[in-house]
Amino acid sequence: MMQGSCLCGEITFQAEAAAREPAACHCTQCRKQSGHHWASVQVMDSALKINGSPRWYTSSPGVRRGFCPTCGSFLFWKSDADPDTGISLGAIDGPTGLHLTRHIFVADKGDYYDITDSVPHKEKEHG
Template structure:
């Protein structure tokens, strides 16, 4: 799996099989992405990132990685876990994945409904 930010300054790739494809509806993801953020997890050591990623400490427990040039929100990483969530929208070509769950649906926007039949978790 390979991907890039919008401007192409940041690239990433992994040979690992991404797991846990989810759509996050939390307030932070909605603010940073403009709606819903979809991602899948890969082991940190299996992810190669090239380019000038800027990391933002969004909370005490996690950080968010984005391109400082175009602003693409690419990565989410908990400090105490050994994997990185990668933005599925930034992947070049088909991912071969299907959403497994919606998370933080208690915080979702009031302007849409989730009606795809995928399991929903009120929090993560």
């Protein structure tokens, strides 16, 4: 089981299934909300339990971003069309045992950093 929380602990979560597809998103929205790129992992909604009341921001049609209303931690990314939710890798408690599988939206990345690892890059898409 994987568990985690926001910075202040008001929002906690547990995932009882394997996390999939760890990725770093470099899109403008993720950069603006996180302050850099956003690293996340996908968990099936049926295996995810969220405790507390995150605030959800509709950032695009059919896409919501969940964050703690107290400390502001950006925790979740959810497309209404998908059966899973992206969870912030940085919010997970303890070692994850996970490794990034791809960088996405690298065409939108900030000019102040380079991506120097050997993880595959996707210029403008999720998959």
